[in-house]
Amino acid sequence: MKRMVRYAAAAVFCCTLPLFCAGAKAKPDTNGKYKLSDIVESIKHPDKSKKDSVKMSDVTAAVKETGEALGKANEDIPPDEAYYLGRAVAGKVFGMYKRYKNNALDTYLNEICTALVINSKDPVLYNGYHVAVLDSNELNAFSTPGGHILITKGLVKCSNSEDSLAAVLAHEIAHIQLKHPLGAIKTSRNLEVLSNAANSAVKGKETSEAFSKCVDSITDNFSSGYSQQNEFNADKEALRLLSDTGYNPKAMLDMLQLLKANTKEDSTGFGKTHPSPKVRIEAVQTSVQAYSVPEPSAVRQKRYDSVMKTL
Secondary structure (H helix, E strand, O other): OOOOOOOOOEEEEEEEEOOOOOOOOOOOOOOOOHHHHHHHHHHHHHOOOOOOOOOHHHHOOOOOHHHHHHHOOOOOOOOOHHHHHHHHHHHHHHHOOOOOOOOOHHHHHHHHHHHHOOOOOOOOOOOOOOEEOOOOOOOOOOOOOEEEEEHHHHHHHOOOOOHHHHHHHHHHHHHHHHHHHHHHOOOOOHHHHHHHHHHHHHHHOOOHHHHHHHHHHHHHHHHHHOOHHHHHHHHHHHHHHHHHHHHOHHHHHHHHHHHHOEEEEEEEHHHHHHOHHHHHHHHHHHHHOOOOOOOOHHHHHHHHHHHHOOO
16 A cells, blocks of 8 residues: 655654664564574573484484574564674674764764665564764775664765765665675585584584674675675665655765765775675666656755764
């Protein structure tokens, strides 16, 4: 059914949840199907009614089956697990980049994010969507499975309007909703991580190292980037988000043009982790034709100019 009330971009924004708030320990999933802890527990405490202890061959088979299931259906990873995994990834990124402290900018970006997700297909996550700014002049943005969106100060300054900033956030929201960040643990490396966890449990060792490796798998995407097709899909979904929220979908083209003008081939930021702006522009130009262009908003531009003065 068509949405009865649209949250327009020019309207008053809703309040957002606290950024990266600490949470209680993740609750186990009702079916516990894909938890590392459950795999470990079954190895540590085998069925006492059986005479034989768990054989390593059985453990390997179970681990392989679990890994293959993850590879086929990452949506079966419970929301709480995705959140805590994403929070750990965000924490690791903050170990590489300092947080840019600017309350006005934080509030502004989270308000734009709220407007976009309310009009999306997945407006609710385990602990919501949260945006934070990294104190770096690189032009880059990242997203985690748990809904954390990290954007560099350099990319914010590269924008020229609220709509262009919304285009960046819409692209990252699209990555989250299309489950691209979880793709990093849908690889053969994940089988290795699970196998290491099982072996560690058999030997009575802790599994924190295995969890750390899962976090590393996702964090590695920040340096290598997603596949070109994933980037194209995220751009296409972002156009829909922009349009549904009342922003100008062509702002995506504006932002890509700005990136093209400011990105070098050997760049350590956006140019390294995303397909070239030129290639993305060609793809977006085709898709954006399906959307109408709203009237320019003086309110949005005034709001944008006011926040940009605080940088």
